[in-house]
Amino acid sequence: MSQNYPENVDFLDLWLEKMFLGQEFLTWLWLASEIDCLFPGPGDSDVEVRFEKRLVLETGQGQNRSQVVCQNPDRDWTEAFVALGVDKKVVQAHLNIRTELFECALNLPADTLAPQSVKMKATAAFTEDDEPKSQIAKFLSQVSLMSSLRTILDFLFHSFLKIRLSNDWSAKELPRLREFLKPWIISRENS
Amino acid sequence: MGLLKGTPTISRYRLLDAPLELTDAFVQEKLQRHGFVDIETTAEETSLGWVEFLDPRATNFDPHAWRFGGFLAFTARIDSRRLPNKILNRYYLIEEAKFVAETGRKPNAQKKKEVKESLRLELLRRCLLDTDLLEVLWFTKEREIWLGGAGEKKRQVFEDLWEKTFGLAARLLAPITMGLEMVTKEQATELLKTISTSLWED
Incomplete structure (x- = not known):
């Protein structure tokens, strides 16, 4: 599972060095969702x-850190x-994810991409009759939904990595995002 | 919030090695050995250990209490009590006044230390305990662990107890480690070389 992890590299050093990956992912996901909120999900589903x-x-680190x-x-x-115009990136976001199985609201921090304060809501495919009654049944249902959420978040992150590591990142994706941002970033283009 | 109630927050870990023997007896023995010890009636300041997932007072760890199909679940319980220095000093001044009245002199450094320690233990027994529960799910097939909670302090408490209990190395899942798991060997090399880019530069 971690056969690609480099030898003799301390995890904390690597984590800090590559902290931008989570920030770039959240920034990409946000902008891409503003352009079109539907993403291909696992299987044939849409998310x-x-x-x-x-x-x-x-943007920045330590004393040079600036946040909005x-x-x-x-x-x-x-x-x-x-803020994107001055090279800030998303470090934390509150988002809503909807699938055939569930709808949930959550906070997502860029440093771990682990879901926080997750609120699961019933969807049309999840009727009152399906509501689990006992404590264990509720817990198992919660874990099942959280596992589905994990799968979706991993899928979205993998989708981002595939684009980020391909030539399409510079050739297609960045121009697409810049085009979308044009109305807000006029001052930068004029400078 | 944890995994059982409210709005869950999780930290994800990957086990670096699979255990040699993940039998019921193996898990039960490890959990029992590092089970929570109650300090309600003592003067101990903290106690950390495992309790059953659905009953934070239980430490029997019969398999049905922690084996839930594709995953195992148990909880790290931390009980702690805190005696503020301000309160200790207030009670010390009372004792010091008594000592001066009896002997006509102030206590020396050694006596002061003894009185303070004795008072500290007496007052600690009277402090109410605060309980924190860190729920843990262990997806054995995926070698993934979810910790119910986030933040450096909670993670450190869990990591120390986990390591002490099972002796199995677990690494926090962060974007870079998740990414390395998802991509091919060639892409991994590329990923490790990747540097932060601006939206405005190619």
């Missing part, structure tokens, strides 16, 4: 991703789009 309520963007927190229940991300 709907929407960034909502709160975005934290950051955007709280927008109406998903008006003007301030966050402008």
